[in-house]
Amino acid sequence: LLGHKQNPKLQNALERQKLSGAAPPHARRITPVILSGGSGSRLWPLSRKQRPKQMLALAGERSMLELTAARVADPERYAEPIVVTAAGHALDVEACFEQAGMPLHRLILEPEGRNTAPAIALAALTADPADLLLVMPSDHLIKDEASFQQAVDEARPSAEAGRLVTFGIRPTRAETGYGYIKRGEQIAAGTYKVDEFVEKPAAPAAAEFVRGGYDWNAGIFLFRADAYLAALRTHAPDIFVGTIAAVGIADDQRTIRPDPALFREIRAQSIDRAVMEHEPNVAVVTMDAGWSDVGTWQALHQVSDHDSGDNTVGGEVVALDVKGSLIRTEGPMIVAIGVENLAIVATGDVVLVMPLSESQRVSEAVALLTSRSDPRL
Amino acid sequence: LLGHKQNPKLQNALERQKLSGAAPPHARRITPVILSGGSGSRLWPLSRKQRPKQMLALAGERSMLELTAARVADPERYAEPIVVTAAGHALDVEACFEQAGMPLHRLILEPEGRNTAPAIALAALTADPADLLLVMPSDHLIKDEASFQQAVDEARPSAEAGRLVTFGIRPTRAETGYGYIKRGEQIAAGTYKVDEFVEKPAAPAAAEFVRGGYDWNAGIFLFRADAYLAALRTHAPDIFVGTIAAVGIADDQRTIRPDPALFREIRAQSIDRAVMEHEPNVAVVTMDAGWSDVGTWQALHQVSDHDSGDNTVGGEVVALDVKGSLIRTEGPMIVAIGVENLAIVATGDVVLVMPLSESQRVSEAVALLTSRSDPRL
Numbered sequence: 214l215l216g217h218k219q220n221p222k223l224q225n226a227l228e229r230q231k232l233s234g235a236a237p238p239h240a241r242r243i244t245p246v247i248l249s250g251g252s253g254s255r256l257w258p259l260s261r262k263q264r265p266k267q268m269l270a271l272a273g274e275r276s277m278l279e280l281t282a283a284r285v286a287d288p289e290r291y292a293e294p295i296v297v298t299a300a301g302h303a304l305d306v307e308a309c310f311e312q313a314g315m316p317l318h319r320l321i322l323e324p325e326g327r328n329t330a331p332a333i334a335l336a337a338l339t340a341d342p343a344d345l346l347l348v349m350p351s352d353h354l355i356k357d358e359a360s361f362q363q364a365v366d367e368a369r370p371s372a373e374a375g376r377l378v379t380f381g382i383r384p385t386r387a388e389t390g391y392g393y394i395k396r397g398e399q400i401a402a403g404t405y406k407v408d409e410f411v412e413k414p415a416a417p418a419a420a421e422f423v424r425g426g427y428d429w430n431a432g433i434f435l436f437r438a439d440a441y442l443a444a445l446r447t448h449a450p451d452i453f454v455g456t457i458a459a460v461g462i463a464d465d466q467r468t469i470r471p472d473p474a475l476f477r478e479i480r481a482q483s484i485d486r487a488v489m490e491h492e493p494n495v496a497v498v499t500m501d502a503g504w505s506d507v508g509t510w511q512a513l514h515q516v517s518d519h520d521s522g523d524n525t526v527g528g529e530v531v532a533l534d535v536k537g538s539l540i541r542t543e544g545p546m547i548v549a550i551g552v553e554n555l556a557i558v559a560t561g562d563v564v565l566v567m568p569l570s571e572s573q574r575v576s577e578a579v580a581l582l583t584s585r586s587d588p589r590l
Numbered sequence: 591l592l593g594h595k596q597n598p599k600l601q602n603a604l605e606r607q608k609l610s611g612a613a614p615p616h617a618r619r620i621t622p623v624i625l626s627g628g629s630g631s632r633l634w635p636l637s638r639k640q641r642p643k644q645m646l647a648l649a650g651e652r653s654m655l656e657l658t659a660a661r662v663a664d665p666e667r668y669a670e671p672i673v674v675t676a677a678g679h680a681l682d683v684e685a686c687f688e689q690a691g692m693p694l695h696r697l698i699l700e701p702e703g704r705n706t707a708p709a710i711a712l713a714a715l716t717a718d719p720a721d722l723l724l725v726m727p728s729d730h731l732i733k734d735e736a737s738f739q740q741a742v743d744e745a746r747p748s749a750e751a752g753r754l755v756t757f758g759i760r761p762t763r764a765e766t767g768y769g770y771i772k773r774g775e776q777i778a779a780g781t782y783k784v785d786e787f788v789e790k791p792a793a794p795a796a797a798e799f800v801r802g803g804y805d806w807n808a809g810i811f812l813f814r815a816d817a818y819l820a821a822l823r824t825h826a827p828d829i830f831v832g833t834i835a836a837v838g839i840a841d842d843q844r845t846i847r848p849d850p851a852l853f854r855e856i857r858a859q860s861i862d863r864a865v866m867e868h869e870p871n872v873a874v875v876t877m878d879a880g881w882s883d884v885g886t887w888q889a890l891h892q893v894s895d896h897d898s899g900d901n902t903v904g905g906e907v908v909a910l911d912v913k914g915s916l917i918r919t920e921g922p923m924i925v926a927i928g929v930e931n932l933a934i935v936a937t938g939d940v941v942l943v944m945p946l947s948e949s950q951r952v953s954e955a956v957a958l959l960t961s962r963s964d965p966r967l
Contacts, residue, residue, distance in 0.1 A: 258925070531955055531958060533951070533955060533958075534951075544922060545921060545922065545936065545937065545938065545939050545940050546939060546941070546966065547940075547941045548635070548942045548943070548955045549942075550942075550943075550944035550951045550952065550954065550955060551944050551951060552932070552943055552944060552945065555929070555943070557941070557943050559922065559936075559941050560922065561922065562922050562923060563922050563923050563924075563925060564919070564922050564923070564924045564925065564936050564941050565925045565926075565927075566924065566926045566929055566934050567927035567928050567929060568927075568928050568929065571927060571928040574910070574928060577910050577927065578908055578925045581908060581910070589923065
């Protein structure tokens with residue numbers, strides 16, 4: 214840290230990022246920050262290292278990234294987005310925006326993933342301090358656009374006032390794969406203080422949280438760039454300083470490539486762990502917008518259109534007397550007969566078959582193939 | 591029929607095929623007749639029109655046809671075999687025998703399948719009248735070679751005496767896919783008269799037959815060529831005459847190609863329906879030789895080696911917590927997690943998934959694809 218303080222570039226950046234204090238005029242458009250760094254190995258074999266989940270057209274014709282960008286494309290409300298992604302996916306992201314005819318303000322290319330706290334810091338450092346940043350994963354599905362926009366509207370005054378606002382999702386099951394948020398005192402319409410962030414709980418605790426009215430932590434945030442950086446400096450100064458060192462003064466460039474050696478040194482941590490759990494000045498707005506992180510084949514089945522047998526089918530599929538299954542191929546034709554509640558997913562080189570209810574276990578196969586350095590990952 | 595009688599070639603053939611009456615010397619070797627005309631669509635998608643079941647290496651490294659030929663390759667006991675197959679499979683059959691270094695006496699190429707009664711007649715017409723023919727499907731599995739040879743030995747005296755001997759299999763379940771044989775009075779050691787042939791029964795009848803000690807009809811026969819032709823002439827004279835007309839005088843040729851137009855005119859019927867059910871001079875020898883017709887994926891699973899989870903696995907397969915399943919691929923890698931009692935079969939262009947217990951239903955998919963003129967059949 215002391216070493217970095219000797220760096221004039223760093224000093225300059227620290228100076229520039231000082232909290233401006235006064236809220237910007239209400240008309241300021243929100244800057245979407247789309248985090249597109251994940252690989253989504255839980256949707257393997259469709260998702261691959263070279264074709265992560267956000268690049269897949271999981272729901273309809275458009276990729277998850279395109280759907281995410283389209284959600285915040287209204288120029289009345291939103292400025293052009295900042296996308297943070299892995300360097301290896303730069304061309305895919307550019308192609309996605311170009312083909313969709315959507316503008317892209319800035320592309321930040323991580324030399325490797327260091328989780329969300331540094332990724333968001335990269336975006337915040339290259340934004341205007343008073344910019345309102347709407348941070349969103351690039352691979353979530355939100356079916357009810359209007360409710361989403363309404364939640365953003367509700368969150369806006371708190372964010373403008375310097376709070377870090379997170380969006381909560383009403384749980385539909387005792388999911389152990391998500392963090393939970395305990396709402397506290399009401400601040401404004403739809404907006405509450407956060408009493409507690411809880412990391413992914415065990416099943417009994419998850420059930421208790423659902424009964425207790427906790428929200429799921431969806432990983433969607435609204436805050437001013439300077440508010441986030443200030444909180445990061447307070448709660449995770451090493452990440453703050455490390456990110457500044459890696460990104461340098463690069464805010465005018467459309468494509469930003471943090472220094473690989475310096476970026477690799479940054480501690481990998483989520484925004485929840487690094488900032489939100491420690492920061493008192495946070496708020497939660499509950500969003501009832503048909504959200505899904507589409508984190509498993511089961512989750513995709515739940516949010517997809519179903520045929521009369523409660524099946525979700527994609528690609529060349531023959532399903533005879535099949536119920537409650539997700540069957541999807543972009544390779545060989547799948548013929549399924551008399552099966553229930555299965556995920557059957559085929560690509561040209563892999564076929565995955567498992568009960569939908571055990572979708573989480575795809576990670577076991579991915580781990581095994583990783584240990585074998587299998588190229589089909 | 592009258593028209594055929596004017597044909598001098600036919601007259602000649604009829605003359606030549608007159609029953610010789612006297613049994614041949616005991617040293618005469620048995621001539622295997624391997625019926626290789628089927629397509630085995632119940633093992634689709636591995637079996638295809640262009641690669642029927644007998645060409646597949648279902649159990650081990652060798653194709654079913656090769657295993658069948660090897661079973662009767664002992665030159666002390668068996669003459670070189672006659673193979674009856676579809677014209678389109680001539681090269682495959684030749685290649686199979688050549689690669690295995692096994693001799694092939696005669697190849698009879700059917701222009702199209704007319705079921706077993708005409709196919710066996712083709713072989714019998716081109717054999718010596720007193721030849722003992724051991725008729726076998728090319729796609730059955732017989733694990734206990736010694737018991738098989740013993741059953742053939744038991745059947746031999748009756749066959750030499752002019753009886754049509756069929757081999758019965760002790761049922762292991764109330765299978766509705768096979769015909770049944772009711773044994774009658776004992777003729778010799780292990781050999782019984784046949785009281786009744788029963789075509790594929792409904793489930794309650796099948797159960798009754800199993801309780802009543804009936805045998806399965808395995809479609810394996812031993813008889814003199816002239817005895818079969820005499821019985822065929824008696825019970826299905828149209829098939830007898832039609833086959834003679836189609837094959838002409840061709841017995842000295844290694845490869846025989848019946849006249850397509852004439853052969854197509856022959857009534858398609860099984861030897862059971864056309865001859866065995868009507869002929870009084872029949873006998874049955876029960877064979878306890880680990881027989882399976884490998885007629886379904888379930889049947890293949892039952893006769894195959896199993897891993898500790900009772901799975902039969904072939905090709906590149908990752909099975910995690912999988913039980914009682916058959917998983918086989920010659921295309922994409924199959925990853926199965928947490929499933930039970932499934933058949934999962936993949937080729938480069940098709941993946942089939944169904945409960946093993948419903949293996950018969952693959953015919954539904956084949957029928958559907960046939961109606962669509964799908965090329966993957």
